[in-house]
Amino acid sequence: MGGESIAERMVREQSWRPHIEALRGAELARMEHDWSLWARPAQLPPEGDWATWLILAGRGFGKTRAGAEWVRAQAEAHPSFRIALVGATAGEARSVMVEGASGLLSLGPPAMRPRWEPSLGRLRWPNGAVAEVYSAAEPDSLRGPQFNAAWADEVAKWTQPNKAWTNLQLGLRIGARPRAVATTTPRPTPFLRDLAAKAAVTRGTTWDARSTLPRAFLAEMRAQYDGTPVGRQELDGLLVEVAEDALWTPAALARCRIAAAPDLVRVVIGVDPPAGEQGDACGIVAAGLGADGNGYVLEDASVSAGSPDRWARAVADAAGRHAADRVVAEANNGGAMVRAVLHAADDRLPVTLVHAARGKAARAEPVATLYARGRVRHVGRMAELEEELSGFSATGWTGEGSPDRADALVWALSALMLERSAAPGMRLL
Numbered sequence: 001m002g003g004e005s006i007a008e009r010m011v012r013e014q015s016w017r018p019h020i021e022a023l024r025g026a027e028l029a030r031m032e033h034d035w036s037l038w039a040r041p042a043q044l045p046p047e048g049d050w051a052t053w054l055i056l057a058g059r060g061f062g063k064t065r066a067g068a069e070w071v072r073a074q075a076e077a078h079p080s081f082r083i084a085l086v087g088a089t090a091g092e093a094r095s096v097m098v099e100g101a102s103g104l105l106s107l108g109p110p111a112m113r114p115r116w117e118p119s120l121g122r123l124r125w126p127n128g129a130v131a132e133v134y135s136a137a138e139p140d141s142l143r144g145p146q147f148n149a150a151w152a153d154e155v156a157k158w159t160q161p162n163k164a165w166t167n168l169q170l171g172l173r174i175g176a177r178p179r180a181v182a183t184t185t186p187r188p189t190p191f192l193r194d195l196a197a198k199a200a201v202t203r204g205t206t207w208d209a210r211s212t213l214p215r216a217f218l219a220e221m222r223a224q225y226d227g228t229p230v231g232r233q234e235l236d237g238l239l240v241e242v243a244e245d246a247l248w249t250p251a252a253l254a255r256c257r258i259a260a261a262p263d264l265v266r267v268v269i270g271v272d273p274p275a276g277e278q279g280d281a282c283g284i285v286a287a288g289l290g291a292d293g294n295g296y297v298l299e300d301a302s303v304s305a306g307s308p309d310r311w312a313r314a315v316a317d318a319a320g321r322h323a324a325d326r327v328v329a330e331a332n333n334g335g336a337m338v339r340a341v342l343h344a345a346d347d348r349l350p351v352t353l354v355h356a357a358r359g360k361a362a363r364a365e366p367v368a369t370l371y372a373r374g375r376v377r378h379v380g381r382m383a384e385l386e387e388e389l390s391g392f393s394a395t396g397w398t399g400e401g402s403p404d405r406a407d408a409l410v411w412a413l414s415a416l417m418l419e420r421s422a423a424p425g426m427r428l429l
Contacts, residue, residue: 064153149181267324354415367413
């Protein structure tokens with residue numbers, strides 16, 4: 001049950017009653033306002049020495065609450081802090097970030113909540129910490145002030161994002177480690193793509209917050225928008241851009257989803273190894289060939305690059321989960337190393353190395369044709385993999401970075417369904 005908060009797990013296990021009954025007065029009040037107990041892990045700050053934390057997620061995920069709780073934690077822990085609250089407009093900053101249902105005025109024990117000075121656009125905590133409201137539509141208002149921390153909300157809808165963000169960054173110059181949190185539902189803008197490439201990014205969907213959202217709302221959203229471009233952006237929290245000559249479209253990928261795979265005669269794990277520990281992700285995709293002759297994508301098990309031991313272990317674990325017959329790994333970044341690392345994780349892995357002799361589009365087109373003919377199904381929702389597939393056009397990869405998940409899928413399905421017809425762009429080693 002990864003992704004659950006402590007509170008959600010207690011409710012699911014019905015283990016909360018003895019704990020609540022044992023609490024009294026101040027203990028219960030402290031528990032009520034302890035965000036670490038109620039937050040989902042994705043709503044808590046990531047580890048590491050990051051300068052910007054970007055929460056890029058669907059509607060209802062809890063982005064506002066996460067941003068506000070981070071500001072509250074900074075203010076309560078640091079009496080001298082000066083914090084910027086930047087909304088798309090001053091009115092939105094006030095109505096959402098300050099006065100909203102998850103805004104700063106509603107968080108924490110009443111005695112520790114800030115005092116709102118609307119004429120000054122200022123929040124002042126009892127310990128002396130101060131937060132001031134700014135409008136991204138007036139980026140010059142961020143010239144001059146300086147801050148220890150900042151919360152920027154709905155940055156994807158800012159009308160002058162580059163100027164406002166630059167001025168905000170130039171003002172983050174107090175203290176040993178100034179930091180900013182940006183919260184937004186995605187839009188495919190150059191500014192947001194650039195920010196996502198530089199920040200520590202938390203991604204999430206509307207469905208992640210299903211325990212706190214009305215069932216009727218969730219059912220209506222699924223019925224109307226599941227699999228559509230709007231749904232992928234506003235609910236799945238993905239940056240969606242579809243080229244006119246796209247090899248895959250979000251709507252087509254949504255139609256190929258099924259709940260479970262039939263009996264399989266063969267399973268392959270496709271692997272696109274990272275170029276280094278600081279490189280892109282390691283693409284790991286499990287796919288099977290059904291007795292009906294169709295392909296079934298079983299799991300996107302991709303992981304961030306990290307050490308070779310880490311991604312090799314993830315490959316071995318995926319192979320074990322799906323009883324894979326073969327691991328097919330790209331060898332362009334050092335075939336001998338790839339084989340050695342995989343066998344170090346599990347010396348029983350049946351590894352086949354493949355060399356990419358042609359471009360990504362040339363390798364992807366035959367696999368896309370299988371999809372167009374209705375011969376491939378996805379077992380469940382694989383949002384990040386499907387986002388990458390949607391970035392392929394007839395002329396090549398149109399997205400940011402490297403499509404590691406999509407590359408791994410192409411290797412797996414090519415090995416399962418195209419080897420006999422000499423799939424273009426693939427040479428066995």
